[in-house]
Amino acid sequence: MAAPKLWANSGDSHFLEPDDLWRSRLPRRLAELVPRTEKDPDGRWESIHVDGQVFRRRLPSLAQQEFMQATVAAAGSRDVGKRLADLDGEGIWAELVFPSLGMWSGSFRTPELLREAMRASNDWAKEALMDHSPRLVPTAQVSTMDIDDAVGELNRCAALGFRAVFLPVTPHPAQRDYHREEWEPFWTAAEEAGMVIAFHIGTEPIDFAAGNSIGVTYHGPGGAVLNYTETSFGGQRAVVKLVASGALDRHPDLKVLVSEGGATWVPFIADRMEEGYRQHAMVVRPKLKRGPREIIYSQVYASFQHDSSAVAAMTAMGFTNVLWGSDYPHIEGTFGHTQATLHQLFDGVDAKTRDRILFGSFAELFPDAPLPPGAHVGGE
Incomplete structure (x- = not known):
């Protein structure tokens, strides 16, 4: 007998925009x-x-290109x-949708170009995704070069109806970092x-001048695993900046999601920050009205796709703001085996925990998004 279908809302997915999106929508001088x-x-x-700059880089081998095409x-x-x-075939109902072209934004150097490119991307996302179905929840994009x-x-x-804004884990190199008062x-x-x-891991500005491409920091022995692991740390750093600087303490209704970075790091980061805040209190600035753990557990959310330990973040560590995400359609995601993954993760897990994560x-972050078939939240 086939296993019953598990439905989920996904806190992480991506769409590949038209290649000519910016060229077709921007004035010629910017295009x-x-x-x-x-x-x-x-x-x-x-x-x-890119924006008057020329970078040279070696292309992947044919085998590597074929592997990447699987995405x-x-x-x-x-x-x-x-x-x-x-999505119906995979058992995914609603999903948060991150951009793809936005990965280039850190390499722009003209504020007007970045502003208008982000605006064009947002107009397209509303027309193509948001207006197509309420099941698609796109993230807005903004310039991180100019805060105004x-x-x-x-x-x-x-005002257009977006409910999330995508930020790279590190802002544009021309701008000060997220823990600064300018933000x-x-x-x-x-x-x-x-x-x-909505932070997404692996979105640091790309250093093309160093010959790197998206997701490449290390070369040589172990590079593939080093690079894959390295992508997870940027989201953790972004959270620490917003907590330590007092940004989340000053804005208790502000919610932060770190997508694709797992969930068990959250209790550890909370413990580490609590220790630092306590043990180095004489030099800590600013002083917070609430402790780091309270801030993190109430305002920070984290999504994962395969990590069996992520369920333990909720059941054993008390961090309840855990989401599952498919990372559709990326190669490291669950497309093609989502149901097998969900059953592996949640068979034997109590219904309350399973439903909270799935x-x-x-629904807490995006209350207007539709729930999966048969799902109920808060006694609905």
């Missing part, structure tokens, strides 16, 4: 500056043109008309608009 690549005739190197195997990765069929631009675009997107207007605007701050925490 000429958006990223484009030119491959050398021998197919071993390419030149990347677009899902029919709905580029075709929104086929996406819901993919970021506040303006956040407010515009909130206070942005946290205020996000709290007032009810926008969830849709309860998601």
Whole structure:
């Protein structure tokens, strides 16, 4: 007898926007500056043109390229008309959708270009995703180069119906970091608009000048595992910055989600911050009205896809803001084996814990999103 289908809302997925999205929607003088690549005739190197800069990098081998192509195997990765069929087959009802082109934003150097590119992406996401189905919950994108631009675009997107704003785990290299007071207007605007701050791991600015590509920091022995593990740390650092600087303490209604980074790190970070705040109290600034653990456990959420330890974060460590995410359609995600993964993770787990992770925490962040078939939250 086949196992019953488990339905879930996903706190992590991605959509591959049209390749010409920015070129087709920006004025010509700006469209000429958006990223484009030119491959050398021998197919071993390419030149990347971004905002008046040219970077050279070695292309992956044919075998590596074929492996990476698996990320677009899902029919709905580029075709929104086929996406819901993919989700139905996997047992995913609603999902938070992160961008793909936004990974380039840290390499821009013209504030106007970044502002208008983010605006074009948001207009497209509303038309193509949000207006297509309430099951798709896209994240808005904002410039992290200019905070005034970021506040303006956040407010515009909130008025359009967005309920989350994607931030890279590290802002644009031209801007000060998230724990600095310059970001206070942005946290205020996000709290007032009810926008969830959605960090996604692995979104540090790309150092093309060093010959790196997305997700590549280390070369040499162990590089693949080093790079994959390294991606998880940026989300943890972002949370520590917002807690230690007092940003979340000053904005108790502001919610933060770290997607794809697992969940068991949250109790550890809370313990570490509690210890630091207590043991070094004489030099700690600013003083917080609430302890780091209380702030983190009430305002920080974390999503995972395969980690069996993530369930223990809730059942054994008391951190209840745990979400599951499919990472659709990426190769490290669960597409093609979502049901097997969900049963492996949740068979034998009590219903209250399972439902909290599969849709309860998601519903807390995005109360307007539809629940999976047969799901109930808060006695509904």
